[in-house]
């Protein structure tokens with residue numbers, strides 16, 4: 001599992017004062033509701049979260065918390081629900097600078113005639129850092145605390161995440177054809193490993209191998225990736241079965257569908273995170289379950305590019321773990337996990353003709369614990385259990401649009417807008433307070449994004 005590059009779980013520091021049994025912690029957050037995701041379907045009214053040294057110490061009734069714990073910082077959130085930070089299981093963060101550049105096109109036309117030419121001309125280290133920072137502003141303000149990214153110049157994405165204090169798995173893209181970043185698959189792999197070596201001790205980051213897709217990577221490169229992933233315990237993050245054309249082309253070129261080819265090459269393991277998985281038959285769903293693979297579901301991107309609807313209900317019924325992603329701001333066009341959560345629940349009902357398909361609790365679980373599991377890190381975050389990292393968000397529910405509130409779990413999935421995320425903590429650090437980002441300057445980042453727009457528009 002890839003988790004060995006995170007700091008190990010330490011015993012939480014607990015100071016008990018001598019005169020009474022009050023325990024000293026760093027912070028206490030009192031909320032109207034806590035939605036811990038684990039145990040399932042639970043909503044805890046009038047509960048508090050005690051945090052010390054970046055970890056959750058306890059989740060308990062507020063009345064008890066106030067007598068049992070003493071905190072350096074206390075926060076009352078009487079109209080808010082607290083839930084785990086959202087895990088965006090698939091993004092190309094830097095592509096936020098290409099948001100709205102080309103829309104309403106099929107995947108292949110969009111990629112080949114618009115995105116790849118723009119990337120060839122503009123994507124360099126500075127572009128990736130500025131684009132990633134823009135994406136991070138959007139993701140943090142929308143309650144995302146972890147991103148599983150795939151792109152070029154992984155060091156630039158790493159710098160952006162570290163500046164912001166956000167977590168991420170950085171998938172260094174690998175493909176056969178040349179870009180400004182690398183000239184062949186061997187160079188992409190070499191640079192991916194160098195980036196991992198440079199940042200491997202950063203507790204906020206882990207690295208993945210990210211072969212772009214079966215149609216852009218050769219058998220011999222996949223064989224190298226399988227060996228490296230096993231030796232270095234790195235996750236493999238790649239697009240699979242996104243379009244019907246991709247599946248048909250593979251049958252013509254290799255005499256088999258892409259997943260059959262990946263199985264033959266040894267890629268299907270518990271460290272495999274497949275993105276999209278729209279065009280699957282039942283035997284392929286069973287194959288994914290047998291090999292304990294994970295899937296990132298990207299409903300908005302699949303709808304916008306007319307790729308189809310992933311068979312989420314069938315995958316869940318067969319035991320495939322599914323997380324939720326946004327894909328890039330070039331194909332979505334928003335990195336808004338709350339939209340994706342709602343779309344996941346609604347599309348599953350449309351596709352299966354079952355109103356009880358993907359109920360609210362399950363959609364939220366996919367966007368938190370499902371993503372953490374896919375990245376081999378469910379023991380560290382994805383739910384609000386004592387001992388896990390304090391990665392959590394507060395969502396204000398007192399606006400007219402979310403009133404009245406009978407069930408905050410229902411509201412989190414079907415009702416809230418991302419602007420209702422008021423506060424974000426990552427590893428106990430208060431990254432966003434009352435919608436103000438503490439680690440990065442959103443205005444400067446937006447100004448730089450506009451500078452890039454002018455440059456890209458002028459230069460084509």
Ligand SMILES: [Zn+2]
Pocket residue numbers: 090091092239275327328
């Ligand atoms: Zn993608």
